[in-house]
Amino acid sequence: MRMIAGVAVLAFSAGMAGAQGFELLGGAKLEYKHKEEGGSSNAYLSGYIEGEAVGFYVGIWGQVASDDLLDEVDLYLGYRNETAGGLTYDVGYTRYYYPNDGGECCGEYTLALGMPLGPVTGKLDLAHDPQSDLNSAYLGAAWSATDALEVSGQFGIFQVEDAGSEREWDLGMTYSLGRTTAVDFRYYDGSDYADSHFGLALTWDSTLLSR
Numbered sequence: 601m602r603m604i605a606g607v608a609v610l611a612f613s614a615g616m617a618g619a620q621g622f623e624l625l626g627g628a629k630l631e632y633k634h635k636e637e638g639g640s641s642n643a644y645l646s647g648y649i650e651g652e653a654v655g656f657y658v659g660i661w662g663q664v665a666s667d668d669l670l671d672e673v674d675l676y677l678g679y680r681n682e683t684a685g686g687l688t689y690d691v692g693y694t695r696y697y698y699p700n701d702g703g704e705c706c707g708e709y710t711l712a713l714g715m716p717l718g719p720v721t722g723k724l725d726l727a728h729d730p731q732s733d734l735n736s737a738y739l740g741a742a743w744s745a746t747d748a749l750e751v752s753g754q755f756g757i758f759q760v761e762d763a764g765s766e767r768e769w770d771l772g773m774t775y776s777l778g779r780t781t782a783v784d785f786r787y788y789d790g791s792d793y794a795d796s797h798f799g800l801a802l803t804w805d806s807t808l809l810s811r
Contacts, residue, residue, distance in 0.1 A: 661674040
């Protein structure tokens, strides 16, 4: 199933490559997370490749971690655009795979909305997993303190199968080192977390091909 889905993503992306305004995007992230209590930590290396044309996009995202149960591969597609009033919207579907922890997991339909509110950009992210009838909702905000420094955070409520709902939140800052690279420092906590933790990440995002 995973191979079939991967081939479908590549075929769709190849078909989009002939469209006017096609872009091939790529990125990578190296992240270190450290728990406040117990001193345990995990390191993550992730990356993605995404094809986009006239608002439609399709991509693959993968992660390897120091705890191999956290290794993950996501296949996703969707459509994103912006209204004349500045409201951004993104409707998509993502399929999740955990190769070292049961294989194919589940899929989610997603809706992301963003709107500038003066110096702050507000966002709302909604997701629904029809297979398990699970839902999540996250409300966030980002403030550009300078051209290079952004402060952001979010609060979310998500369902846990057969266990009601849980809450989580994060707060941090992102500093741009250039056009394609940035450093992010963030604090994470939540009702379902055994321990709160800090995360430090180096990110790289770039346009690999444009036509």
